[in-house]
Amino acid sequence: MFETLGRRTILSLAKSPGVGRLVRRFGPAFGATRFVAGETVAAAMQAVASANRDGILATLDHLGESVADRRAAEQAADSYLEILDAIAQTGVKSNASLKLTMMGLDIDRDLAVTNLRRVLDRARTHGNFVRIDMESSAYTDVTLDIYREVRAAGYDNVGVVIQAYLYRSEADLAALDQLAPNVRVVKGAYQEPAAVAYPVKADTDRSYRRLVQRQIGHGFYTAVATHDPALIQSTLGLHADGDRYEFQMLYGIRSGLQRELAQAGHRVRVYIPFGTEWYPYLMRRLAERPANLGFVVRNLMQR
Numbered sequence: 001m002f003e004t005l006g007r008r009t010i011l012s013l014a015k016s017p018g019v020g021r022l023v024r025r026f027g028p029a030f031g032a033t034r035f036v037a038g039e040t041v042a043a044a045m046q047a048v049a050s051a052n053r054d055g056i057l058a059t060l061d062h063l064g065e066s067v068a069d070r071r072a073a074e075q076a077a078d079s080y081l082e083i084l085d086a087i088a089q090t091g092v093k094s095n096a097s098l099k100l101t102m103m104g105l106d107i108d109r110d111l112a113v114t115n116l117r118r119v120l121d122r123a124r125t126h127g128n129f130v131r132i133d134m135e136s137s138a139y140t141d142v143t144l145d146i147y148r149e150v151r152a153a154g155y156d157n158v159g160v161v162i163q164a165y166l167y168r169s170e171a172d173l174a175a176l177d178q179l180a181p182n183v184r185v186v187k188g189a190y191q192e193p194a195a196v197a198y199p200v201k202a203d204t205d206r207s208y209r210r211l212v213q214r215q216i217g218h219g220f221y222t223a224v225a226t227h228d229p230a231l232i233q234s235t236l237g238l239h240a241d242g243d244r245y246e247f248q249m250l251y252g253i254r255s256g257l258q259r260e261l262a263q264a265g266h267r268v269r270v271y272i273p274f275g276t277e278w279y280p281y282l283m284r285r286l287a288e289r290p291a292n293l294g295f296v297v298r299n300l301m302q303r
């Protein structure tokens, strides 16, 4: 029954303060624990260690976005320093993913860049890598701009994300070619108008295939981030050098497929979100697959 609820409906409902209060109040019962590894760095590190035991790499995401005060943005950057230190100290195989609005982008672009550079510096000290997640289309220009800026400043331990649902993505990739960028290709998780994004899923899927083929064809390291078996198969069909790409999937989604690919010798990385600010993340996961709402309701009824 939940399949009939559209992605757009769920993403719109997610913006309602009333729905937000309700979902936050019932917290983990709403299924947050299926998609989020816990609230603390320690819990997240356990999830990383467990993935590593299955031969799967990780990328850690401290949940949080649209931070509205400078101190919170600085603390968010500090939390990434802690994560990178914890990865180095424990020797687990993980890098980090972050959102620029968590680094303060909505407050002041320079603040976000300063915070990002602190994180990249620490990652560099540990020989590690940081991926800048891509947020809604309101941030595409500024995110790519900041990516260029840090690359020009000499950071090569940083990657970015391109969303296949945006019409502009092929042109964005072409404009990055001279940097030989490390790009994570995703379908895109935000509510976007037809003026900027393909409204029909099949078009997004075709765009996804083209973008991956393009990046791998150019020999640029590519993170193929999808749970879509057809797109995973088409990537394998490119017979590319296995050192030039990796598959990425989200914590709690298609875990069996993650393990199968890793066992077959492919490089697989799981995106592990943790922290208390799980609400927008959870709502995006529900919107991707409205059937997940059934899972949420079952959780509530079992309480």
Ligand code: FDA
Residues within 6 Å of the ligand: 132, 133, 134, 135, 161, 163, 186, 187, 188, 189, 190, 225, 226, 227, 228, 229, 248, 249, 250, 253, 254, 270, 271, 284, 285, 286, 288, 289, 292
């Ligand atoms: P699709 O939605 O077609 O799903 C294919 C199949 O996967 C489904 O049939 C189902 O079986 C399974 N599946 C997918 N989503 C599911 C869910 N929520 N619950 C249960 N099963 C599900 N987006 C963005 O805009 N910016 C970003 O920075 C990122 N970063 C990112 C990192 C990584 C590692 C991944 C895997 C994804 C992202 N995304 C993202 C999210 C991405 O844009 C997209 O919304 C999701 O990956 C879902 O799309 P699929 O490619 O999986 O295909």
